[in-house]
Amino acid sequence: MLSAIEVICFVACYIFVFLLEVLRFRFKQNSIWRVVSLALLLLGVFIHGVSLYQNNLLQNDHFFASASGWFSVLAFGLILVQVYLSLIYPKTQFGLFLLPLAFIVLILGWCASDVAFPEATTCRWVRIFHAGSWLLATLISLLGTVTGAMFFVQRYRLKHKIFSTKLTLPSLEWLGYGTRHATNVSILFLGIGVICGFYLKAFASEDSRQETTGLDPVIIGATVLFFTALFLRVRRFWRKDPDVNAHDATLSFVFCVALFILLLFAAFENQGHWRGLIPAQAPKTSSAAADMPNSVTSRLNSLTGEMTAPTNVYFHRNLLNIHLWS
């Protein structure tokens, strides 16, 4: 789990930046405003980066070492995109759409288990590719959702001739192009993620020590999602639809939501989607879980019954997280 102080620091920075974006509806933005906003964003990025480094790289060897870390890296990616867009398009209010998504991802990261994924000596790079492609697929689909939402707002404004100077958005053409390409690229990365997942699953099944779990809903869901999205994308080429950009924006949103459902299932699922892919061994327990008071542990043990000790601790941690955030 990220240190609470660090999380508060960088989230506070992002919240201030978001508030500044909201206040642009009321006040005119000047160069000082932009500099303050960018400085806060960069400060948040710095603290966020340091905390990621400390919590993931140093403790667990790589950034995708836990579900919580994975979500935190995803939020970090979104913020980096926000920094880039603030520099390239300083007058456009991307933050208004992008930052709320970053907050949602951070909350998910906070709620998700920070129990380290079990150590695996084999297929390390395939595992990293798998997690990395999912990360990029999710990140880019989130960006597609942002541009899609902006597209709908801009289209509504232009179609209904609403002349507003308060909200600055990119052109409809740019937004349509951005949404379309973001969806295409995220489908591509999802495909890579699924292929890597299949490879890992096949490898794990061949391992004599592995107790195979049969049909994994995450893998099945991801495969169905990939082929459905691919079909809808290809269909676009032969079926000319006049409102094609709106359909792209809708597809981008639906794709992103489906991707998140799969991710949440993987992150909060009891047995852990990744656990079926790893040779059976005791998972790493986080220091927080290990330091849980005996009374809490015994109470949770009584609730979970006959589970083995390491699984119990892992499950307690998740349960505790869900209880804390529900």
Added chain:
Amino acid sequence: MPIQVIGLNSRIAPIEVRELFSFDAAGVEDALNRWRVQNPCVEAVFVSTCNRTELYLAAEKEEIPSSESVFPFLVAPKHKQDKPAPHFEQYRHNFQCLNELEATTHLFSVTSSLDSMILGEPQILSQMKQAYELSVRMNTTGPILNNAFQTAFKTAKRISVETEIFKRRVSIPSVAVVDFALNIFERLNDKKTFVLGAGEMAEETLKYLADFGAKSVAVANRSREKAELLAKKFNGSVVDWENRFEAFSSADLVICATGATEPTVTLEQVQQTTKLQRRTRPLFILDLAVPRNIDEAIGKLPNVYLYTVDDLEVACTRNRELRDREIPKALKIVEEEAVQFISNANARKSIDSICQLRKSWLKTKDMELERLLNKISCDQHTEEEIRYAFNRLVNKLLHSPTVSLRAAAETETEPKLLDAMRRLFKL
């Protein structure tokens, strides 16, 4: 600091009067030439636009000539040829003569387009720059007007950065292009523009589009000659009036400004010949004609954005209101800059007087010191100490008056203290 403006503008003089005092470029050059010969020590910048004829004057040492003697320079040469020269008394009420702070504020307001008929119109800044450059070329400017005009340009830039006055567009073609077309298309250089009609409005809109990079232009008009003329201006092609529906459907941007009383493009006509409903690219239609030339039903199709004059007029009105709201902020900037300019000029003038005062005191000190040193005999060290003490005494005595004079020069628009000092010490 003597700076003066004498002239007339659209607020105080009707067009019949302005015509009498309107100059072309050659006329301005002639007037400046005459001015340089008759008043070599008085700086002058001549501004003549359709809304104003003004002469900005400044002199450091000499008196600026009276309004009456300046008046003949403001009479247009063409008028002199036709009729007897007008008398100043006859047009006195149409002229304004402003001095010092008022003149400076006026110059800054004019340059910043706060005194224009259309607030925030950008042409006046370039006209003022041209007028100034001409005067520089004719050698009729000097340190005061150089400084004044440079500050005026700086003020206009500051207003354009700090307020929304120059940012909001108020003409229908500019609003159509900047506020709407550029919200639909990322760039215009790869878009096809189709113009129905070849009137002024269409041409004006095409000019704005060309400014933003529009290249591919096709024109259709009932009179092919007019269409060819317009197409030639923008390196475009001509489309036969009968083939307008195909051109309409394949374009990205349509400007419609014909004088037709019935819609020239209806949904049925377009659908008969093309597949407008199946297009996937956005289509931006500007119907600038009254009565409207484009069937309203076309605007309801997906991916089609149809704007009429009324829609654009709403945006223009809103922009005008937003500009008006910025006036107090802009006027405050003008006032700040004008006061600062006058203070700086006075401060510069006070430096001359302070130098003169200091020189005279130092001269007296040197004389007295020499007299003293001749009377007493002392060693080298003692002589140095005496000289040092005298210098310190003079510096200390001059310190307070110097500080007071500088402060007064910066804060007072009329340098009363400076005048008093000059009289007191006979400088």
